[in-house]
Amino acid sequence: MISQKNIALFVIIAAIFGGLLIPILSFNLAFATSQSEGGEVTGGNGGSEGGEDQSEPQPQPEPEPEPEPGIIPGPEQPIDPCEENPEAEGCEPEPPIDPCIEDPTAEGCEPASVPTPRVTEPPDDDCLYDPSLPKCAPIDGECPEGFNMNEDGQCYPDKPCPTGFERRNEDETGTCYPIDGGSPSPTPTVTPTGNQTEPAPLVNETTPTTNQTTPAPAALQISTDKKIYNLGEMVTITVKNNGNETALLPNGALGIGIKNLDTGKSYRIIATQALVHLEPGESKSIGWNQNDAEGEQAIPGNYRASVNPDSFADFKIQKLLSPPPPSSSLPPINIVIVTEINTQIKNYYSTITTPTPTSCTTPQEKTIPLGPGTIANKGMRILAVFDPCRLVDGGAILNLPSSNNNLKLLAVDLEGSGSNTEVHKAVVMDLQRIQRITNNQILYNVGFRETVTGESPITDNTDTIRDINALFLWNDSTRRINFINDNSIALNAILSSSD
Numbered sequence: 001m002i003s004q005k006n007i008a009l010f011v012i013i014a015a016i017f018g019g020l021l022i023p024i025l026s027f028n029l030a031f032a033t034s035q036s037e038g039g040e041v042t043g044g045n046g047g048s049e050g051g052e053d054q055s056e057p058q059p060q061p062e063p064e065p066e067p068e069p070g071i072i073p074g075p076e077q078p079i080d081p082c083e084e085n086p087e088a089e090g091c092e093p094e095p096p097i098d099p100c101i102e103d104p105t106a107e108g109c110e111p112a113s114v115p116t117p118r119v120t121e122p123p124d125d126d127c128l129y130d131p132s133l134p135k136c137a138p139i140d141g142e143c144p145e146g147f148n149m150n151e152d153g154q155c156y157p158d159k160p161c162p163t164g165f166e167r168r169n170e171d172e173t174g175t176c177y178p179i180d181g182g183s184p185s186p187t188p189t190v191t192p193t194g195n196q197t198e199p200a201p202l203v204n205e206t207t208p209t210t211n212q213t214t215p216a217p218a219a220l221q222i223s224t225d226k227k228i229y230n231l232g233e234m235v236t237i238t239v240k241n242n243g244n245e246t247a248l249l250p251n252g253a254l255g256i257g258i259k260n261l262d263t264g265k266s267y268r269i270i271a272t273q274a275l276v277h278l279e280p281g282e283s284k285s286i287g288w289n290q291n292d293a294e295g296e297q298a299i300p301g302n303y304r305a306s307v308n309p310d311s312f313a314d315f316k317i318q319k320l321l322s323p324p325p326p327s328s329s330l331p332p333i334n335i336v337i338v339t340e341i342n343t344q345i346k347n348y349y350s351t352i353t354t355p356t357p358t359s360c361t362t363p364q365e366k367t368i369p370l371g372p373g374t375i376a377n378k379g380m381r382i383l384a385v386f387d388p389c390r391l392v393d394g395g396a397i398l399n400l401p402s403s404n405n406n407l408k409l410l411a412v413d414l415e416g417s418g419s420n421t422e423v424h425k426a427v428v429m430d431l432q433r434i435q436r437i438t439n440n441q442i443l444y445n446v447g448f449r450e451t452v453t454g455e456s457p458i459t460d461n462t463d464t465i466r467d468i469n470a471l472f473l474w475n476d477s478t479r480r481i482n483f484i485n486d487n488s489i490a491l492n493a494i495l496s497s498s499d
Helices: 002-038 335-351
Strands: 147-149 155-157 219-224 228-230 235-241 247-249 257-260 266-268 276-278 283-288 301-308 311-318 364-369 373-375 380-385 389-400 407-415 422-429 432-438 441-447 452-455 462-465 470-475 481-483 488-497
Touching (some): 219 301, 276 283, 364 380, 407 462
Parallel strands (some): 228 311
Antiparallel strands (some): 219 235, 247 276, 257 266
């Protein structure tokens, strides 16, 4: 019994030690096998110890690359089944493609809207204070009626600066600069449109350089003394304040603008820039001589005077209708013109110290100063007397004020001699404008001929002169005209003996 137990214990101990020795024995066996296959390197001669044969080395398998530090491969992204099959259940259909985007001209497609081009703003009174504004640029290379072009190619209004402003001598831009902090007068917009004649409020407008506006609007009514005027006849325009508050009108012209309804040409009345107060129920009137800013006569047609778009008065200018001739068939005589010319001639011969030309073959060249000085309305001034010779050729350059308002050059035929000389005929000669020199000077040109045909201020009819022996300057307007030092006439007269 005891021996059986000892045997069993021995077996158990052997099993335990056998389990521990097996890994050690396996390692030794594998190490020994490796040495027997590869041999032991013996130094520099390449031989092997123990006389064993040297064999070929076996290639070692390449190690798998280690992943880069910091990069942890993740799971692959799932594939959207709707990308492979958009028609699969649960997939939303793609929006339809608009055919008008690919082909705007396809049937049923509306054409793309074209933006309305911006209309260029024309020059206005803002250009008095800053001609460099974009709207002060010329239109098609030219400034509008009533505007001048400065040295920078910009337009500025052809009118004096308002109270508190001035133009500087060395400045050629036409800019109105403030005097001791002055501010410009407000100018209401004059755009005569519409058919209404009822009074309407005066439009308030902000001045170009300040935020000052005109006082509270007032109801204004405008009227003319007649509905039809002859050419050259004075048009009297009246503005009445029918409101309950004082109206502040922008200038001495009462803010009135005049427009030819047939041609669209605008006219302005030359007046001071001082503000005018119009009390409730008060009326003020001003006259228009039918001339534009350059002194040219307005043409026959339909006209409108307005202070705002809803307050205006319409009138008509017609050609002068000649009265029927008297029984003698002679045209009527303008006694006022005849008397004025004869008076000037008598004064001329009573004061001259230099005799008239004695030789009719020598051309006469001289400059006749006009200023400083004035010429009264409907007044005359003698420029030259050629008697006993007559004018047959030559010409003259006239430097006249820009606001000449119908200054006219008369070719005159005088009869008699000395203080007994009287006018026989007179006609208006055509002046051709050359160019503007400054704000106060415009050059005109006229050519002389032996025979001149034109309008006669004596008969108001067309007449012809063949014996011109004197030249006169006539102020055919209703106000006096001022001349400056540079206003003059350069005369070149070719003479001939009278028949």
